[in-house]
Amino acid sequence: MGKYNPAPYQLDLNRIPHLITESIPGPKSNAMHARAVKHYRGLSGQVKLFPVAFERGEGCMLEDIDGNQFIDFSSGIYVTTLGHCHPKISEGIAKYAHQLMNAHDFTTEIKTRLLEKMAATLPGDLKCFQLYDCGTAAVEAGLRTCRAATGKHEFISCFMDFHGKSGHSIGLARMTKFSGPTREPGFYLVPRPDTYRPLWNRPDGSLDTEKYLEFYDQFIRESTTNQIAAFVAEPIQGWAGSIMPPDDFFPKLKKFLEERDILFFADEVLTSMGRTGKILCCEHWNVLPDVVTLGKGFGNGFPVTAMAVREPFADAVDKISASTSYGGNPMACAAALACFEVIEEEGLLEHAQELEELFRKRMADWTQKYKIVGDCRVKGCLMGVELVKDQATKEPFDAAGKLVYQKAFRKGLAWIPAGHILRMSPPIVMPNEVAQRGMDFIEEAIAETEKELLG
Ligand SMILES: Cc1ncc(COP(=O)(O)O)c(C=O)c1O
Known part of the structure; x- marks a missing residue:
């Protein structure tokens, strides 16, 4: 049984988010998406909300065709658990x-x-x-x-x-x-x-x-x-x-x-x-x-x-x-x-458990800090955050889910929330510092969304 080594998966956090186009999705993504949807139907809701075109993946990083780099917080759709192109x-x-x-x-x-x-x-x-x-x-x-x-x-x-x-x-x-x-x-x-x-x-x-x-x-x-x-x-x-x-x-x-x-x-x-x-x-x-x-x-x-x-x-x-x-x-x-x-x-089961602790600590006070956060849960690298209109009634807050999703994506986080639930499933090879940065993007997006929607 090996021991986890973050070195091969480390990202230069000074370059992430490495967003080089003024708007995200960038012009090449938008043009490519427009070409594709002439012939392709049945897109998932997430793609409709954020039509970015990806070109390359390496470990925990995804790059779009404009050259923008993102931290991968969804592993495709729970698929690339060991990062891209191991x-x-x-x-x-x-x-x-x-x-x-x-x-x-x-x-x-x-x-x-x-x-x-x-x-x-x-x-x-x-x-x-x-x-x-x-x-x-x-x-x-x-x-x-x-x-x-x-x-x-x-x-x-x-x-x-x-x-x-x-x-x-x-x-x-x-x-x-x-x-x-x-x-x-x-x-x-x-x-x-x-x-x-x-x-x-x-x-x-x-x-x-x-x-x-x-x-x-x-x-x-x-x-x-x-x-x-x-x-x-x-x-x-x-x-x-x-x-x-x-x-x-x-x-x-x-x-x-x-x-x-x-x-x-x-x-x-x-x-x-x-x-x-x-x-x-x-x-x-x-x-x-x-x-x-x-x-x-x-x-x-x-x-x-x-x-x-x-x-x-x-x-x-x-x-x-x-x-x-x-x-x-x-x-x-x-x-x-x-x-x-x-x-x-690579000792990845143990590392996934270590990441669970990191995520748990990170989200521990979110229901106190943010009125729109109803519940946070995590097992390994599988997480969910429920956004609600009211913590007492637990009424789902779809509009907040949509905004948090788009805002965090624009900061440099590739992910796939659904409706009012933020679903996160980063690769289990992710170094702790990268995981913290991903959580920064989400927390910032939640805070900004709460301000925008509730004032
Ligand atoms: C629990 C579960 N079972 C089955 C499936 C279907 O798998 P596939 O999309 O590979 O056919 C999925 C897909 O998301 C799933 O999450």
């Missing part, structure tokens, strides 16, 4: 780009090495894998596996979870943007504990996890056909705004599910590979999922994802026609293997 990962991909790009599902040496590494690194008896090219495909395979393993066909997931945009994975979430019904029969949604917005509290005011489980019990008995194959959950809800469960939720949920022969399927597409300071986020609570999906940081930008299944359920994977055209291709395997090695060799 030499070891790039070399691994390049080697197989020259040697062997695709061999369908046949065995290759690089795939075997990756599988062995995963078996040695993932907790417990999560020792059976299949590889995919996007998170959604891995989630779909996970659902098929749960059905094959249990002979049951229904699923429970949680409001505000996100698991992908294909037929069944949409059914696990509450996507309001699609026209028409998105959830097939047998896909049920339940509330999950959110420490900032609890539904049920104990008399002392703390969140009452038991009440959620009592609700699930009643819900399963009265509102389903009791054919639940699995409970599917993001350990921390990423898309929804880094919403963290209380520490007792997943341990108690796992026991609850075991008592009812329901599998626990953790979708760790976003939270795995060091994002929260562990390989799997569930490790924070010593909870072993029966099925788990890994993605995003799994290939650090190369499209590769995985489904991992506990040994007792491994035979089910043989029954679901699990393989795909691109899953497990040699370039993908080289990228993923390099990611595991880099995390280990």
Whole structure:
């Protein structure tokens, strides 16, 4: 296990923000964006709000086509957890780009090495894998596996979870943007504990996890056909705004599910590979999922994802026609293997935990200092700050979210907040000084926004 060395990731903070155009996005970005959108539709809200065109990334730095440099506080979209263009990962991909790009599902040496590494690194008896090219495909395979393993066909997931945009994975979430019904029969949604917005509290005011489980019990008995194959959950809800469960939720949920022969399927597409300071986020609570999906940081930008299944359920994977055209291709395997090695060799889990402390300290007094800050939360390098119109009513403050986003971007921070929640997910390789500078930009943007909106 190596020790973190900031030197390769250090940025010259005298040059960051290195903003060389008068306005951001600069003229080249604006012109390029105008050309692209003549032919490209379906842009995300963040890009519409800030149409910058990127050209280069190195570690924690992103550069646009005007030459402006930004601190990366989003890792793409939770993807480049180990920073941009890590030499070891790039070399691994390049080697197989020259040697062997695709061999369908046949065995290759690089795939075997990756599988062995995963078996040695993932907790417990999560020792059976299949590889995919996007998170959604891995989630779909996970659902098929749960059905094959249990002979049951229904699923429970949680409001505000996100698991992908294909037929069944949409059914696990509450996507309001699609026209028409998105959830097939047998896909049920339940509330999950959110420490900032609890539904049920104990008399002392703390969140009452038991009440959620009592609700699930009643819900399963009265509102389903009791054919639940699995409970599917993001350990921390990423898309929804880094919403963290209380520490007792997943341990108690796992026991609850075991008592009812329901599998626990953790979708760790976003939270795995060091994002929260562990390989799997569930490790924070010593909870072993029966099925788990890994993605995003799994290939650090190369499209590769995985489904991992506990040994007792491994035979089910043989029954679901699990393989795909691109899953497990040699370039993908080289990228993923390099990611595991880099995390280990560079001591990055420990560094992510160190960054968590830095971020926690940094945000500790924000709810006292700023009226528009309702809640701040962090696990590893996954953060959320909720902006509210009123700290008592907790009414979401979308206009503030938009302004803070644009202001911090103009200062030199590339990131992806959503609505009233500031979502931050910097690469876990980030040196402490760079992290502090990024937080300076956000804090300044919050202070300026509060002044502008509240006077
Ligand atoms: C938890 C989770 N599951 C699944 C997905 C879908 O992954 P992909 O976009 O790679 O298909 C995402 C994407 O954001 C995600 O956050």
